[in-house]
Amino acid sequence: MTRGVDPFDRLTPFGWRGGVAMALLLSLVSFLLVGYFTVYWRNADMDFMVIYNALAMNDGGAQVFFDHPAYLTILSVKAWFAGLHRLGLLDAWTLSAIPPASDRAAFDAAMTSAVHAGRVAALLTAAGILIAFAVLARCLVSDWRIAMFAMTAFTFSGGVQMHLRILRSEMIAASFCILSLMLLIVVARHASNARPLVIGLAAMLCMLGLTNKVHAILLVAAIPVLVLPFGSERGASAAFWRTSRAWAAVLVAALAAIIAASAAWPLLAAGFDPANATAAGLKPLLLGRFGIYQLALLGVIAACMVLYARLWRVSAAETLVALLMAVAGASLGLLSLDLSDDINDVVVVLNPLEKMITYVDAPEAAGSLSGAIGLLLSGLLGVIRRYTFVLQPSARPTVFLIWLIIPGIVVALRRGERQVALQAALLMLAVIGIDTLGVRRGLKVEYFVLTDPLIIIAGVILLERLADVSFSRFAYPIGATLLVLHVGISQAEPVKMALKRQGPETVCEWHDYYMPRLELPWCPPASPPRS
Numbered sequence: 001m002t003r004g005v006d007p008f009d010r011l012t013p014f015g016w017r018g019g020v021a022m023a024l025l026l027s028l029v030s031f032l033l034v035g036y037f038t039v040y041w042r043n044a045d046m047d048f049m050v051i052y053n054a055l056a057m058n059d060g061g062a063q064v065f066f067d068h069p070a071y072l073t074i075l076s077v078k079a080w081f082a083g084l085h086r087l088g089l090l091d092a093w094t095l096s097a098i099p100p101a102s103d104r105a106a107f108d109a110a111m112t113s114a115v116h117a118g119r120v121a122a123l124l125t126a127a128g129i130l131i132a133f134a135v136l137a138r139c140l141v142s143d144w145r146i147a148m149f150a151m152t153a154f155t156f157s158g159g160v161q162m163h164l165r166i167l168r169s170e171m172i173a174a175s176f177c178i179l180s181l182m183l184l185i186v187v188a189r190h191a192s193n194a195r196p197l198v199i200g201l202a203a204m205l206c207m208l209g210l211t212n213k214v215h216a217i218l219l220v221a222a223i224p225v226l227v228l229p230f231g232s233e234r235g236a237s238a239a240f241w242r243t244s245r246a247w248a249a250v251l252v253a254a255l256a257a258i259i260a261a262s263a264a265w266p267l268l269a270a271g272f273d274p275a276n277a278t279a280a281g282l283k284p285l286l287l288g289r290f291g292i293y294q295l296a297l298l299g300v301i302a303a304c305m306v307l308y309a310r311l312w313r314v315s316a317a318e319t320l321v322a323l324l325m326a327v328a329g330a331s332l333g334l335l336s337l338d339l340s341d342d343i344n345d346v347v348v349v350l351n352p353l354e355k356m357i358t359y360v361d362a363p364e365a366a367g368s369l370s371g372a373i374g375l376l377l378s379g380l381l382g383v384i385r386r387y388t389f390v391l392q393p394s395a396r397p398t399v400f401l402i403w404l405i406i407p408g409i410v411v412a413l414r415r416g417e418r419q420v421a422l423q424a425a426l427l428m429l430a431v432i433g434i435d436t437l438g439v440r441r442g443l444k445v446e447y448f449v450l451t452d453p454l455i456i457i458a459g460v461i462l463l464e465r466l467a468d469v470s471f472s473r474f475a476y477p478i479g480a481t482l483l484v485l486h487v488g489i490s491q492a493e494p495v496k497m498a499l500k501r502q503g504p505e506t507v508c509e510w511h512d513y514y515m516p517r518l519e520l521p522w523c524p525p526a527s528p529p530r531s
Contacts, residue, residue: 007476008145011483019148020134023155024127027164030491031123034498035165040108040115041504042497043166046070048507050167051118052095052515054078057340059094065514066280066344067355070169072212075339077167080121081114090117101519108521118167126164129175130155133453136182140457141464150460152483156490157456158395159449165494170449173213178453180205181223185457188230188308191238196253196318200325207333211345214352218437219450221297222430224304226454229422231312246317253324260331267334270343271350280347282354290351301326359441379439383432386443395445395493397486398455402428404482405455408462420465427458445493 014022041048053065054077063074084090092098092110099106130151137150154160163171180202187195206223209216240246270276272291277284286292302323309319337345348355385391389399405424412421431451438447469475508523519525 006470007479008143008470010476011479012145012148016138016144016148020131020151023152024130026487027126027130027155027161028123030161030494031119031165034491034494035123036116036119038165038498040112041507042500044504044507045510046169047115047118047167049514050074050077051114052518054081054118055093055095055098055114056517058082059096061095061517063340063342063345064516066342066348068169068173068213068215069345069348070212071337071340071345071349072172072208073167073169076125077118077121081117084117090114095517098518101521104521119165122167122171123164126160126171129171129179130160132179133175133182136179136186137460139186140182141460143464143467146460146463146467149463150456153398153401153456153459153486154453156487157398157448157452158445158490158493159447159452161490162445162493162497163449166446168446169213170215170446173209173216174219174450174453176205176209176212177216177219177223180209181219181226181454182457184223184227185230188227188235188312189232191235193238193240195238196249196321196325199322200329203326203329204333207330208336210352211333211336211349214348214355215438215447215450217352217356218434221300222434224301226426226430228304228308228311229419229426231308236313237315237318241315241318241321246315246321250317250320250324253321253328257324257327257331260328260335264331264334267337267346268350271346276343276347277351277354280344281358282347282351285353285357290354293353294350375440376436379436380432382439382443383435386435394443395489395496396448396452397489398448398452400482400485401455401459405458405462408459408466411466412462415466417465420461424458424462427454431455431458 012019049065050070050073053063053070053074057063057074057078058081065074081090081093085093090113092114098110098114101107133154134147134151137147137154138144141147141150159170159174162168183198183202183205187198192198202223206216206220210220272294274284274290277290282290284290284292305319305323305326308314309316314322334349337349382392386394386396387399387402405428409421409424409428412418412424431454434451435443438450441447463469504520504522507520511520511523
């Protein structure tokens, strides 16, 4: 078959830049049709929570939402509102600027403008992340058409299509970790003098992701293992790292790590202080002490980095600098918590599992070994049901990619492509594991953004090594069908939310706790504000 009739060409008619632009344009159209103009209280959880905190902080008040803790989301919306106000584009930028609930028309108008501004912030955040994903996808694979498939699949994944029109913490948290993984895969395959700096950047991104949603700890824990099989002969240390000059770089890196870690130490001490953690309602997960599994995770990360160095001929000097840069990068990411300087954020971020266990649907069962195993098994069964799509449909089009990835792993093994098969298999195991834990929170469409990118990365690395499938006579109809299904199913949840007839009364269930200083016209008067 000639290049001109290659199904991959037919499936990417707009080229690379045109394809990226088209994906963003279609997302914008979807955002305007079923997102921006939707009544302001439709997605109150978490739109109201984030916007309330931004309004209160712009008014000189304190943050009151610490559940995830949505730290970067709240700060970015706070800054966005202030910026729009300075440009004369938003009057409702502080809590005091919101009219009283007794003036229903004025209240609705002010809240509508604030929510609209918040939704635009969500759209811009998602667009920036999508462009970054597209750039790194292009670095992951040699064929731009396969990178285009990855970008399209991510853009129209169920999670992204929901997050680009609502304010939630998962988008930033998961995407920062996924971009970190993609960076690490790229530098694992191609050595360079700057590789340790990229590793430091990846560590910082992971820590920033964790500051926005504690569930990112699952991705952070998986990344060191996922990167192990992505090394190559070209990934062996560059010449510089095998010279005596490399040890001077070790000294510089050590100094940087010491400075960064010293600056972050007060936050670490405060976050692991039993008094602070207990005051935040947390209980130690292991051995009656806080910080145990966090130290174990640091040990696993270091061990994986050393193992990677042994497997793929990375020099001792580069390995040491990479370890030190990881410490420096994570410390810098943690220091971002000083922007708001609230002990509650610090405690939640540094004790993520203790916080997560309070969310599960059966926290008492999770407290015992047998109960935890039972919850995991039931969660795994729930994941299998969802992956069949038939037994439990969902607004998750990447399920159909799983149907192709699993056979693709088998084909790769039969062809002797063991490394790529291992890469894809580990990615899928991570997906299954994280989704299994997510079932305990209903595995809502918003959580798909944590694992859908892993499915997509597994698919594109398999497709690159098995590219001859493009010459199959079924390639185009299967590809076109998947594309239509992917885009169509991704719109199911946004359309469903826009067309819901349910009123805003459910907001009253949590209004007093999450928005103590803002009365709502449809809720009874709030209780006295929390101090």
